[in-house]
Structure formats: C-alpha cells, structure tokens
Amino acid sequence: MEKQGILVYLESVDGHPIKVSLEALNAARQLAAQTDKKVAVVLVGDDSAAAIAASYGADEVLTVAADGYQADAYTAILAALYERYDVSCLLLGSTRDGKELAARVAARTGAGCISDAMSLTSDGTWIRSIYGGSLQETVSAGEKTVVTVRSGTFGKPEQDTSRTAPITAESVDNAELKAVIKEAVKELSESVNLEDAEVIVAGGRGMGSAENFQMVYELAQLLGGVVGASRPAIEDGWVPRNHQVGQSGKIVAPKLYIACGISGAMQHVSGMSGSGYIVAINKDEDAPIFDVADVGIVGNVMDILPLMIEEVKARKS
Amino acid sequence: MELLVCIKQVPDDSVTVTLDANGAPKLGDITPVVNAFDTYALEMAARFKEAHGGSVTVLTIGDESVVPSLRSCLAVGADHACMLTDAVESDTQGTAHLLAKASQKAGEQPFDVIFCGSESTDDSAGQVGAQLAEELGLPVITNVLALEPINGGISAKQETEEGYRIVEAPCPCVVTIVKPDYEPRYPSIKSKMAARKMPIASLTVADVEADASKFGPDAAKVRRVSISAPAQRQGGVKIQEKEAAVAVSRAIEMMAGQKLI
Numbered sequence: 001m002e003k004q005g006i007l008v009y010l011e012s013v014d015g016h017p018i019k020v021s022l023e024a025l026n027a028a029r030q031l032a033a034q035t036d037k038k039v040a041v042v043l044v045g046d047d048s049a050a051a052i053a054a055s056y057g058a059d060e061v062l063t064v065a066a067d068g069y070q071a072d073a074y075t076a077i078l079a080a081l082y083e084r085y086d087v088s089c090l091l092l093g094s095t096r097d098g099k100e101l102a103a104r105v106a107a108r109t110g111a112g113c114i115s116d117a118m119s120l121t122s123d124g125t126w127i128r129s130i131y132g133g134s135l136q137e138t139v140s141a142g143e144k145t146v147v148t149v150r151s152g153t154f155g156k157p158e159q160d161t162s163r164t165a166p167i168t169a170e171s172v173d174n175a176e177l178k179a180v181i182k183e184a185v186k187e188l189s190e191s192v193n194l195e196d197a198e199v200i201v202a203g204g205r206g207m208g209s210a211e212n213f214q215m216v217y218e219l220a221q222l223l224g225g226v227v228g229a230s231r232p233a234i235e236d237g238w239v240p241r242n243h244q245v246g247q248s249g250k251i252v253a254p255k256l257y258i259a260c261g262i263s264g265a266m267q268h269v270s271g272m273s274g275s276g277y278i279v280a281i282n283k284d285e286d287a288p289i290f291d292v293a294d295v296g297i298v299g300n301v302m303d304i305l306p307l308m309i310e311e312v313k314a315r316k317s
Numbered sequence: 318m319e320l321l322v323c324i325k326q327v328p329d330d331s332v333t334v335t336l337d338a339n340g341a342p343k344l345g346d347i348t349p350v351v352n353a354f355d356t357y358a359l360e361m362a363a364r365f366k367e368a369h370g371g372s373v374t375v376l377t378i379g380d381e382s383v384v385p386s387l388r389s390c391l392a393v394g395a396d397h398a399c400m401l402t403d404a405v406e407s408d409t410q411g412t413a414h415l416l417a418k419a420s421q422k423a424g425e426q427p428f429d430v431i432f433c434g435s436e437s438t439d440d441s442a443g444q445v446g447a448q449l450a451e452e453l454g455l456p457v458i459t460n461v462l463a464l465e466p467i468n469g470g471i472s473a474k475q476e477t478e479e480g481y482r483i484v485e486a487p488c489p490c491v492v493t494i495v496k497p498d499y500e501p502r503y504p505s506i507k508s509k510m511a512a513r514k515m516p517i518a519s520l521t522v523a524d525v526e527a528d529a530s531k532f533g534p535d536a537a538k539v540r541r542v543s544i545s546a547p548a549q550r551q552g553g554v555k556i557q558e559k560e561a562a563v564a565v566s567r568a569i570e571m572m573a574g575q576k577l578i
Contacts, residue, residue, distance in 0.1 A: 013479075072456075095478050100459045103444035107410060107451035112538030115442040125542050131334035131439055135342060138542040178456035179486035182472075187480030199577075223578060235496060242478070247441065256577045266333050273550050277575055279568060285557065294553035295571050303561040311569045312578060 001040040001060055001085045001168070006032055008041045008058070009078060009092045009101065015048035019195065020093030022056055023154040027147070028091045029057050030120050030154075037088065044077055045069065047167075054165035056157045061167045069181065075101055076175030079108040084170075087144075094148040102146045112141025116150040118251070132247050133270020152195040152251035152271075192226060192242045199225030200254045200275070202245055204268070205232035206261020206282060206301050213238040215305045216260055222312045228252065230268040246271030261301040264289025281305065318371040318429040318466065318488065320362045322395065323416050323449070324355040326379060326386040330438035336546055351386045354434025356393075358494035360501040361464070362432045363394025369466050372396045376423045378404045378415055384517060391512035392504035399423040399518040401525065404532065408539045411532030413448035418525040420453070423518070429488040430471060435460055435495045446493035456486035459493045 001007070008028045011021045028039045041058035043049055045066040053061050064077050078101055082090055090105060092098035094116050106113035117126040118136075125140045126147060141147075194200060201223065203216035213233065220227045228245040229238070245252055247267035257275035262268060264280070264287055272278070273292050280293035283300045290296040297304055328334065328347035337343040351359075362373045374397040375390040377383050387398040401419045420431060431453075433446035450457030458464075462481065464473040470487040476495050504512070522529075530536060554571070558564040572578045 018478075071459075096460050096476065097478075099443050100447050100457075103409070103447040104451050104457075106444070106538075107413065107448040110538070113409065113442075113444055113448075114539060115444060123542075129547075130441065130544075131328070131342065132330050132441075133547070134334035135336065135544055136547050137544045139539050140542050141539045144538075179458050179484055179490065181475075181482050181484050183483040184477065185480045185482070188478075237498075256572070265331065267330070270547065273547075277572070277577055278550075279572065285555070290555055291552045292550040293555075295568050296552070296555040297564050297568050298555060298557045299561050299564055304565055307562055307565040308569065311565055315569070315573070315578065 001062060002038050003086045004088045005037050005085060006039045007081060007085070007087045007090045008039060009090065009098070010041050010043055010049060010053055011093055011095060011098060012043065012046055012049045015046060017049050017052055018093060018095070019156065020095060020149065020151040022156045023151065024091040024093045024149040025053070025056055025058065026154040026157040027117065027120060027149045028089070029157055031089060031124070034122070034124055035088070042078070042081060044074055050167050051164075054163050055159050055161045057163070058165050061165050062170045063167060064170050064172055069097070069184075070177055071097065071100055071181070072177045072179060073175050075104045075108070077172045078105045080172045081170060082109045082111070090146045092146070092148050094150045098148050102148045106146040109144065111144040111146045114139055114141055114145060114147045117147050118150050118153040129247070129270055132267040134266050150251060152253075188240050188242050194226050194228055194243070194245060194250045194252050197226035197252065197254045199223045199256045200228045200245070200252055201225050201258045201260065202228030202230065202262060202272070203233050203239070203260045204230035204262030205236070206263070207233060207238065208261070208302070210238040212302065215309065219258065219305065219309050219312065222309065222316065223256070225254070225256070228272075230262045230265070259289050259293070260305060262289055263287045264292065318365070318369060319424055319426050320366060320371055320373045320430050320432065321420055321423060321428040322355065322359045322362050322373060322375045322390070322432040323445075324359065324375050324377045324386065324390060325352045325434070325437050326350070326377065326383045327352045327437055327439040336544065340544065342544065349382065349386065351389060352434050352437045354436055354438070354494060356501040357496055358432040358434050359390055359394055360499070361461075361494055361497060362430075363502070365464065366394075371429070374399060374424050374428070376400070376416065376419055378412065378419070387517050388512045389504065391515050392508045393502050397424070397518070398515070399520060401522065402519050403521045404527070406534060407532040408537035409442050409444040410448055410538060411536050413445050413452050414531040415522070415525075415527055416445070416449050417452035418527045419520055422520055422525045427489060431455075431489070431491045433491065433493045435493040446491055450491035453491070456490040457492070458484045458486055458490065460495045461492045462495060462497050464492060
C-alpha cells in the first residue's frame with residue numbers, strides 16, 4: 001500500500017462484505033478522487049472477499065490472518081497498519097464493531113475520529129447529524145483521520161467484475177487480549193435491506209402490540225416492500241432491531257414510505273425524510289409526522305390499516 | 318465492587334434543536350437532562366451494586382449548571398457524586414483524557430468497573446467510552462446489555478448486529494451501556510430529599526493533573542467547520558374523515574395518482 005493512502009476496513013459475513021462496509025469503500029473512492037490517492041481495502045481473518053473488494057473499486061487488497069473476531073486483536077491490527085503506512089484516512093462502516101474499532105484506533109494513533117459520516121463535501125470535510133437529526137455539522141479532522149460511514153448514506157460503489165487488484169498479505173504481531181469474546185450468538189436470522197427498498201411500511205408505538213404489528217408486515221408484503229420500525233416498536237420487542245429506521249438505525253429513501261402509528265420524533269424523521277412520498281397514519285392530528293407527510297390520515301391505525309390492506313388487495317386482483 | 322459511572326448532561330433529546338440568529342444551536346430553552354444512555358448505565362451499575370455489594374460514584378465534567386443532574390443521579394442509585402469543574406470544551410479524545418484523569422481521583426479506592434453510556438444523544442459520536450479505556454490502558458466491552466461478576470472480573474452480554482456475544486474481562490475495566498430490557502428507576506420523594514443533602518465533590522483540572530496538551534479546543538483533532546439545519550420537508554394533505562373507509566379511499570387514490578401502488 002502507498003504511504004499516506006486511504007484504507008478501508010471491510011467487514012464481511014460468510015465471505016461477503018456487508019453493505020455498510022461497501023458504502024465506506026464508496027466514500028473512500030470519493031475521497032480518493034479528490035485527493036488523487038489510492039484506496040486499499042483490508043480483510044482481516046477471512047480473505048475470501050478479496051475479489052469482490054476489487055470489483056467494487058479497491059486498488060489493492062491487504063489481508064491479515066486472525067482467528068475469529070476479537071476487538072482487541074482487530075484494534076491492534078488496524079492501528080499497526082495505520083502506522084505502518086502512515087494512513088491519511090481509515091474508513092469503516094458504522095456497525096457496532098466498526099465504531100468501537102474506529103474510536104480505539106484513533107486513540108492509539110492520534111488520529112481524529114469522525115463518527116457516522118453522511119456525506120463528503122468538495123472541501124474534504126464530512127457532514128454528520130447531531131441533536132438527534134435536528135441539525136447537521138460539518139467537521140474536519142485534519143491530515144490523519146478515522147471515519148465511520150453511516151448506513152444508507154453513501155450507497156454501494158458500482159461493481160465491475162472484470163476489475164482486479166493485487167493482494168498483499170500483511171503480518172501483524174498478535175495482541176494481548178484483555179477482553180475476550182467467549183461466544184457469539186446469532187439471533188437475527190433474516191437480513192433486512194431497508195436501504196434499497198422501494199417501498200417501506202413502518203410501524204411505531206401506535207401499533208400497540210406485536211400481534212397488531214403483523215398488519216405492518218401484511219401491508220409491506222402486499223406492496224412488495226420492507227418492514228421498518230421506530231425505536232419504541234423495537235424496544236417493546238414487536239420487531240427485531242435490524243428493522244430500525246432513523247438515529248441508531250438506517251437512513252432510508254424509498255419511493256413510498258408508509259408510517260403507521262409513528263408520532264414522528266426527530267430521531268425517526270431524520271432517517272426517512274428523504275423518502276419520495278410519505279403517507280402517515282396517526283390518531284393525533286398534531287403528531288409531527290404530519291409535518292413531513294405528503295398524505296396524512298388522521299385516525300386510529302387499527303381502523304385504517306385493515307381497510308388499507310383490503311383496498312390494496314382489491315386493486316391487485 | 319467499586320463502580321464509577323461517567324455521565325453527560327445534554328439538552329432534552331425530545332426537543333428539536335434549531336439555530337439562533339448567529340447560526341449557533343439554540344439550547345437555552347431546552348431542559349438539561351442526564352444523557353439517556355448514561356441513565357441506563359447508572360441503573361445497571363445500581364443493580365449490580367445491589368446484587369453484589371460495593372458503591373456507585375457518578376462523575377461528570379461541567380460547572381455549577383450540572384449539579385442538578387448529579388443530584389438526580391444521587392436520587393436513583395448513586396452513592397457519591399463528583400464533578401470536574403474547570404475543563405474547557407474538548408473533542409472526544411480530550412474528554413476521554415479528562416475523564417481518565419478524574420477517574421483516578423474521584424473515589425477513595427480505585428474503581429473496578431467504569432460505566433459509560435454507549436453514546437450521547439447530542440453529539441452521538443459514541444467514542445468516549447472506548448477512548449477512555451484506551452487512555453487508561455484498560456479492557457473495554459462496548460454495547461453491554463447485562464453484566465455479572467466472575468472470578469476477578471466481569472462477564473458481559475454485548476449487543477451485536479446479528480445478536481449478542483458473551484465477553485469476559487478482568488477488573489478494572491470499562492463498559493459502555495446500551496438500552497437493557499428494563500427502564501431506569503424513578504426517584505421517590507424520600508430519595509430526592511436525601512440526594513439534596515448529599516455532598517458533591519469537586520475537582521479541578523489541576524487536582525487531577527490533566528495534561529493541558531491533551532484537551533481543550535487547541536488539542537481537538539476534530540473541529541466543527543459549520544453547522545446547519547437539514548432541509549425541511551413540506552407537509553401535504555391531511556385527511557380527516559368521520560368514516561375510516563372514506564379516508565382510506567382518498568389516500569389510496571392519491572397514492573395511485575402518483576403511480577406508487
């Protein structure tokens with residue numbers, strides 16, 4: 001890898017890079033175009049995504065051997081590469097692990113750390129959301145940075161399967177594990193692709209119960225859409241947390257967004273206000289969700305949704 | 318075990334923040350509260366102490382204006398409170414340095430577990446807890462949902478993208494806390510009265526021997542260039558009908574008119 005280059009940590013699951021990691025690669029390519037630098041991708045542990053990384057625009061792929069994910073080991077690896085190549089910017093997807101690694105690598109290397117970047121300006125500064133999405137700040141971290149990229153903001157880079165990249169195996173001394181991951185349990189089986197959905201039907205506290213929430217699933221299915229949710233519905237356990245839209249969830253921009261029993265807290269609205277057309281159902285006529293809705297239905301979601309499901313069914317047949 | 322909880326006072330996150338005439342965030346009218354994630358951290362620490370013994374100290378950075386937040390923590394499970402009074406605005410790494418230094422002077426005995434909220438609701442950077450651990454050279458477990466003592470350390474349930482992990486670390490260590498499956502307790506009149514009379518220790522940057530080159534605006538690696546309000550979306554039609562069926566038909570027509578269904 002060239003000195004002062006750009007490095008992307010690609011997080012993979014079963015040999016496939018996760019989407020937000022590819023978004024980080026896209027952000028890296030934008031930065032590379034501005035600064036005339038090259039983009040290296042680092043794969044830790046599992047190097048089977050090397051060809052995919054190249055197809056998405058990595059100029060070079062670094063691989064580092066590791067026995068399964070341990071935050072202490074991965075922090076040491078990324079910090080070592082950061083220093084070895086005097087990296088100018090390390091980018092990671094804003095997953096829970098990505099954010100921890102970013103903060104720790106920045107602390108070790110003295111780089112500035114920018115969390116949840118949403119876009120890159122032409123000046124090379126980054127825009128991120130603060131105060132629950134009420135405001136946006138533009139931040140700069142100078143010549144040495146670590147940036148995490150928020151899910152649903154940069155999009156995947158264009159793929160070209162004819163593109164290849166040289167692969168270099170890097171060796172990094174084993175780090176002492178202070179905290180040890182003993183066991184990992186997978187609870188969420190389905191992967192939820194809210195970012196690419198054309199239709200999202202989302203439910204909030206107003207749905208009232210897990211049973212009622214099934215109507216959100218039914219309407220989403222009828223419209224060929226994906227189920228979204230606001231934080232209260234997640235916290236009450238009606239829907240798994242990988243469906244969350246907004247702050248600490250995904251940023252989405254479908255053609256059609258139907259918000260059912262969602263009041264419209266800023267933390268939710270900031271994640272969905274880029275949608276093409278917003279339909280909101282809420283019994284409170286003053287609910288802030290109506291301020292962003294193209295069509296707002298004031299009414300009890302328990303009365304409205306069953307009728308809407310029937311109408312959509314009737315139109316389809 | 319001796320437990321420390323680092324808290325941050327933030328503007329009530331249910332209120333939308335706007336910009337004033339000078340383009341700065343208008344925060345004066347918004348009630349200051351303890352960051353929600355820190356309240357989860359305090360509740361978890363209080364439950365840990367109640368189950369296994371020890372004490373809970375809360376620590377924050379700020380002037381007199383943060384005293385009510387510390388008192389509210391004393392009313393819901395904290396035994397001691399401590400503030401670092403004269404620190405200037407810092408970035409996450411500066412804050413981590415100040416907290417690291419203050420954590421070494423905030424208790425009579427060294428702390429076994431240092432709790433932080435996983436992020437704050439104002440800046441939402443989610444960096445300070447992990448960087449505090451790096452400053453102190455301690456193990457860190459992020460995004461913790463639950464924890465229990467094991468021989469010489471703790472075992473924690475860590476939230477992940479796909480589920481959870483079990484992570485073990487020796488004490489002393491740092492943990493960052495996400496929303497567990499319970500709510501923080503409410504204060505009682507009695508606990509509020511008691512909290513009012515409890516002492517709040519105050520420390521200065523000099524007391525904790527913080528390194529002036531590591532915090533404050535000049536040391537900040539991340540700098541805010543500008544701040545703006547996101548583009549506002551305009552509301553459209555609001556349908557209010559006595560008959561739900563009529564309302565639904567109207568909405569469906571509008572969606573169909575846009576070729577969305």
